[in-house]
Amino acid sequence: MYHLECIECGKRYTESDVVYTCGECNGLLDVIYDYSTIELDMNKLKKQCPSVWKYREILPIDETQEPISIEEGGTPLYRCDRLADKIGIKGLYVKHEGLNPTGSFKDRGMTVGVSKAIELGMKTVACASTGNTSASLGIYGARAGIPAVVLLPEGKVALGKVAQALMHGAKVLSVRGNFDEALVLVRQLCDDEKFYLLNSVNPYRLEGQKTIGFEIIDQLGFNVPERVVLPVGNAGNITAIYKGFKEFMNIGITDKVPRMTGIQSEGAAPIVDAYRNGRDDITPEKNPDTIATAIRIGNPVNAKKALKAIYESNGMADTVTDDEIVQAQRDLAQLEGIGVEPASASSVAGLKKLVNDGIIGKDETVVCVTTGHLLKDPQEVVDVCPKPVVVDATMESIRNAVFSDK
Ligand SMILES: Cc1ncc(COP(=O)(O)O)c(C=O)c1O
Numbered sequence: 001m002y003h004l005e006c007i008e009c010g011k012r013y014t015e016s017d018v019v020y021t022c023g024e025c026n027g028l029l030d031v032i033y034d035y036s037t038i039e040l041d042m043n044k045l046k047k048q049c050p051s052v053w054k055y056r057e058i059l060p061i062d063e064t065q066e067p068i069s070i071e072e073g074g075t076p077l078y079r080c081d082r083l084a085d086k087i088g089i090k091g092l093y094v095k096h097e098g099l100n101p102t103g104s105f106k107d108r109g110m111t112v113g114v115s116k117a118i119e120l121g122m123k124t125v126a127c128a129s130t131g132n133t134s135a136s137l138g139i140y141g142a143r144a145g146i147p148a149v150v151l152l153p154e155g156k157v158a159l160g161k162v163a164q165a166l167m168h169g170a171k172v173l174s175v176r177g178n179f180d181e182a183l184v185l186v187r188q189l190c191d192d193e194k195f196y197l198l199n200s201v202n203p204y205r206l207e208g209q210k211t212i213g214f215e216i217i218d219q220l221g222f223n224v225p226e227r228v229v230l231p232v233g234n235a236g237n238i239t240a241i242y243k244g245f246k247e248f249m250n251i252g253i254t255d256k257v258p259r260m261t262g263i264q265s266e267g268a269a270p271i272v273d274a275y276r277n278g279r280d281d282i283t284p285e286k287n288p289d290t291i292a293t294a295i296r297i298g299n300p301v302n303a304k305k306a307l308k309a310i311y312e313s314n315g316m317a318d319t320v321t322d323d324e325i326v327q328a329q330r331d332l333a334q335l336e337g338i339g340v341e342p343a344s345a346s347s348v349a350g351l352k353k354l355v356n357d358g359i360i361g362k363d364e365t366v367v368c369v370t371t372g373h374l375l376k377d378p379q380e381v382v383d384v385c386p387k388p389v390v391v392d393a394t395m396e397s398i399r400n401a402v403f404s405d406k
């Protein structure tokens with residue numbers, strides 16, 4: 001049993017309403033359950049491997065419906081001692097969401113969001129995207145057998161992500177504008193054409209993503225880490241993961257939540273600006289820019305929910321530079337064997353900065369979420385790594401190159 005509820009005015013909507021924001025006040029909507037009726041079997045929970053649909057009792061899809069799934073979630077939570085040593089912290093884990101089927105955490109949202117689209121009888125799905133949302137929507141649309149339309153900011157989407165959307169048959173539009181402008185346009189398109197909007201303003205998307213929070217607790221043996229650090233763009237994921245932590249507390253599985261710590265790039269930091277000024281809403285950044293194209297977002301649609309998550313959990317938000325992002329990307333890759341795209345590395349870059357500044361304590365147990373796979377953005381990798389050494393096909397030439405200092 002669940003309903004949708006406006007976070008501003010409390011107006012309720014039913015599970016069969018096609019609605020993204022409140023019709024009365026335009027506020028964001030939340031999916032609300034009657035937690036007193038939800039009983040999770042802890043024995044079963046402890047035995048089953050993590051996956052999105054493991055937590056089906058707390059997901060808003062009719063139980064008679066077969067979900068649209070390609071087996072998302074169940075991503076590894078790595079203990080990272082070498083990286084922890086370098087950063088100067090004792091207990092560091094990395095939840096690698098880049099190991100979802102399409103290479104990003106969006107799959108968790110799409111398995112639920114596209115399943116909901118089918119339940120509601122929607123005929124076409126659509127989104128604006130910096131890349132990962134479109135890749136995931138293209139793939140889940142194909143799995144569901146319904147068309148997907150995706151709007152991308154021209155020239156600002158990493159190659160791997162465009163390739164995924166194209167090959168899986170989405171209608172890909174390259175918009176002469178940035179992500180924020182594309183999002184305004186796709187919202188209008190969905191209203192006009194009755195397409196189903198699957199950006200994170202859709203509360204069902206966030207229900208899938210909240211399972212990252214469930215899995216972190218589950219994989220830590222039902223213990224709660226002190227802090228979770230993650231990149232923030234459109235601000236859906238920090239909102240969703242926090243909701244997951246709160247729900248485990250509401251159901252009585254845990255008794256506290258981690259401090260939610262959001263990291264943005266210096267060139268695209270409206271949430272951090274709001275946090276620094278103690279505000280609960282943002283001033284949009286008109287010209288966001290960063291090497292981390294996935295979080296090149298100036299007007300995050302979930303800002304209000306995200307700031308609430310940060311304040312309520314006694315968390316915080318901070319920025320990192322593009323250079324810090326690239327260094328953290330290298331550290332993850334070379335110290336721990338974890339290959340991530342730039343946006344993902346901002347979590348580790350942020351942690352490093354906050355430990356250096358004495359804001360995060362060395363004894364805290366911290367989970368960094370890495371949100372997308374290295375192969376999503378091969379051009380950035382080529383740009384920041386040394387070029388391969390070209391050699392003649394002789395042993396002498398190979399030996400010279402192997403033992404050269406260059
Ligand atoms: C790889 C990656 N990391 C982080 C983010 C930011 O997540 P959110 O928009 O939910 O804040 C995105 C896209 O949104 C992304 O694609």
Ligand SMILES: N[C@@H](CCOP(=O)(O)O)C(=O)O
Pocket residue numbers: 106127128129130131132133134198199200201233234236294295
């Ligand atoms: N990085 C995102 C931006 C859109 O975010 P969404 O969560 O609202 O879909 C992307 O991959 O497109």
